Amino acid sequence: MQSILTINEVHKSFGDLEVLKGVTLSAMRGDVVTLIGSSGSGKSTLLRCINMLEVPNSGTVAIDGEEIALTGRGPDRRPSDANQIRRIRSEIGMVFQSFNLWAHMTVLENVMEAPLRVQKRPERDVRADAEELLDKVGIADKANAFPAQLSGGQQQRAAIARALCIRPKIMLFDEPTSALDPELEIEVLRVIKMLANEGRTMILVTHDMKFAREVADKVVFLHQGRIEEEGTVDAVFSSTQSDRLRQFLRAADHT
Amino acid sequence: MTGFAETLWAEILIFFRPALFNIYFAAVSLAIGFVLAVAVAFARNGKNPIVSHLAAGYIYAFRGSPLFIQFFMFYSIMLALNAVWWRPLGISGVVMHPLFIGPLTLVMNTVAYTAEILYGALRTVPRGELEAARAHGMSPLQIFRTVTWPNMIRIAWPAYTNEVVFMFHATALVYLTLPVVGNQRDIMNTARFLFERDYNAILHFSVAGLYFLVISMLVFFVFGRIYERMMRHLSVNQDRPRLRFAPKYIR
Ligand SMILES: Nc1ncnc2c1ncn2[C@@H]1O[C@H](COP(=O)(O)OP(=O)(O)O)[C@@H](O)[C@H]1O
Ligand SMILES: [Mg+2]
Numbered sequence: 001m002q003s004i005l006t007i008n009e010v011h012k013s014f015g016d017l018e019v020l021k022g023v024t025l026s027a028m029r030g031d032v033v034t035l036i037g038s039s040g041s042g043k044s045t046l047l048r049c050i051n052m053l054e055v056p057n058s059g060t061v062a063i064d065g066e067e068i069a070l071t072g073r074g075p076d077r078r079p080s081d082a083n084q085i086r087r088i089r090s091e092i093g094m095v096f097q098s099f100n101l102w103a104h105m106t107v108l109e110n111v112m113e114a115p116l117r118v119q120k121r122p123e124r125d126v127r128a129d130a131e132e133l134l135d136k137v138g139i140a141d142k143a144n145a146f147p148a149q150l151s152g153g154q155q156q157r158a159a160i161a162r163a164l165c166i167r168p169k170i171m172l173f174d175e176p177t178s179a180l181d182p183e184l185e186i187e188v189l190r191v192i193k194m195l196a197n198e199g200r201t202m203i204l205v206t207h208d209m210k211f212a213r214e215v216a217d218k219v220v221f222l223h224q225g226r227i228e229e230e231g232t233v234d235a236v237f238s239s240t241q242s243d244r245l246r247q248f249l250r251a252a253d254h255t
Numbered sequence: 256m257t258g259f260a261e262t263l264w265a266e267i268l269i270f271f272r273p274a275l276f277n278i279y280f281a282a283v284s285l286a287i288g289f290v291l292a293v294a295v296a297f298a299r300n301g302k303n304p305i306v307s308h309l310a311a312g313y314i315y316a317f318r319g320s321p322l323f324i325q326f327f328m329f330y331s332i333m334l335a336l337n338a339v340w341w342r343p344l345g346i347s348g349v350v351m352h353p354l355f356i357g358p359l360t361l362v363m364n365t366v367a368y369t370a371e372i373l374y375g376a377l378r379t380v381p382r383g384e385l386e387a388a389r390a391h392g393m394s395p396l397q398i399f400r401t402v403t404w405p406n407m408i409r410i411a412w413p414a415y416t417n418e419v420v421f422m423f424h425a426t427a428l429v430y431l432t433l434p435v436v437g438n439q440r441d442i443m444n445t446a447r448f449l450f451e452r453d454y455n456a457i458l459h460f461s462v463a464g465l466y467f468l469v470i471s472m473l474v475f476f477v478f479g480r481i482y483e484r485m486m487r488h489l490s491v492n493q494d495r496p497r498l499r500f501a502p503k504y505i506r
Pocket of ligand 1: 037042043
């Protein structure tokens with residue numbers, strides 16, 4: 001079976017700070033990969049390298065067997081084919097910690113925007129899709145509301161619907177619930193779990209170890225820009241040999 | 256009393272046609288100036304350091320010097336060029352006409368002020384919204400349409416409203432500098448013309464001022480309604496954002 005995501009020897013620095021120090025990682029179709037690690041270990045940066053919101057200084061990323069073409073070296077490295085990068089981005093759904101909905105547009109407009117403008121799909125199709133997705137994430141009644149009129153949990157579910165509406169091959173989640181109050185977290189986690197159970201391919205950064213354990217096919221522990229440990233839930237949470245991971249898990253237990 | 260009311264009404268009618276000149280100067284300058292200001296704001300905000308510095312220099316020069324002096328200076332330059340360029344080219348009649356030079360000078364000025372407003376707005380467009388647009392595969396043009404423009408215009412609107420009113424007031428300077436052609440007089444020039452006939456300063460200048468006041472209020476009202484509509488996405492319940500005006504009367 002071919003992997004749908006292949007990250008190979010990715011290095012990324014911001015100025016003198018080397019954040020990713022050679023990360024190699026792959027995911028099969030339908031895999032749910034959870035990315036854990038302490039704050040500042042490079043989880044977000046790694047996730048953002050997948051759709052080139054950050055461009056690696058070296059190393060490659062391939063989506064569904066297609067390598068993203070990059071040109072230049074080091075900090076000047078950038079995608080060489082604007083059409084390719086836009087097409088690949090429009091096949092990857094991304095959900096941010098701070099939702100990042102377009103504030104001046106209604107929920108429905110947010111969800112329909114990229115499929116209409118980027119993918120140029122017919123409006124009737126897109127509208128039907130969007131309404132179905134809003135129903136699925138439980139905010140069908142908020143279709144015509146503006147983001148500011150929703151709770152945080154509702155906004156994040158709207159953002160998930162927006163990412164789903166492009167019919168992504170991969171979904172990326174960057175700590176999707178860490179900006180939410182605990183009682184709002186639950187409704188978002190429920191939606192993500194539902195997506196995981198549908199067999200979607202997802203890369204999920206989370207600080208919630210219980211949740212990471214529940215949904216993951218594969219857990220990756222990032223430590224100071226390197227993968228310190230990866231494997232099944234059991235391998236990582238129960239029988240790891242890594243002192244750093246044990247230490248991290250102990251600390252996470254107490255929060 | 257009826258005598259006074261009649262005098263006042265007659266005076267108001269007299270100023271109607273001159274007011275059209277002020278409206279013309281303001282409308283043309285603002286329309287052209289806005290388009291150019293968008294370009295200058297993007298140049299200022301762009302990655303190219305040379306272009307950005309040029310834009311910054313332009314903004315600095317025109318915001319840093321009094322409009323009154325810009326009028327005199329620009330008109331003097333145009334006069335100097337008249338003999339060597341405009342007349343030989345046969346375009347002197349157009350180029351030296353106040354209906355041309357007036358808006359031209361005002362455009363150069365409003366471009367600087369408006370560009371500064373838009374540049375400030377551009378820098379505060381929410382990064383997260385831009386990022387979401389990029390992550391969804393939008394092209395630079397689509398990002399502009401979906402995120403940059405709608406945010407920029409909303410952030411800039413209150414300050415731009417003040418700029419519009421200021422521009423309208425600034426049109427009073429046009430015929431203070433430029434020669435009157437035929438009976439093409441604006442509000443200010445008409446007031447001075449009438450004043451020199453009968454020295455009734457109170458009547459002529461208050462009606463002139465009244466025109467500026469009423470039209471300014473109209474602009475505030477219309478722009479305020481547009482703002483409320485633009486910002487309705489933030490109206491959670493009744494706490495609608497409202498425009499607060501702090502016009503600057505000197506520059
Ligand atoms: N755009 C950026 N510019 C400079 N430094 C950055 C940038 N993005 C992230 N960093 C730095 O990189 C390190 C890793 O950040 P991040 O990937 O966000 O970690 P995590 O998501 O695991 O908390 C941090 O030290 C952070 O300050
Ligand atoms: Mg992070």
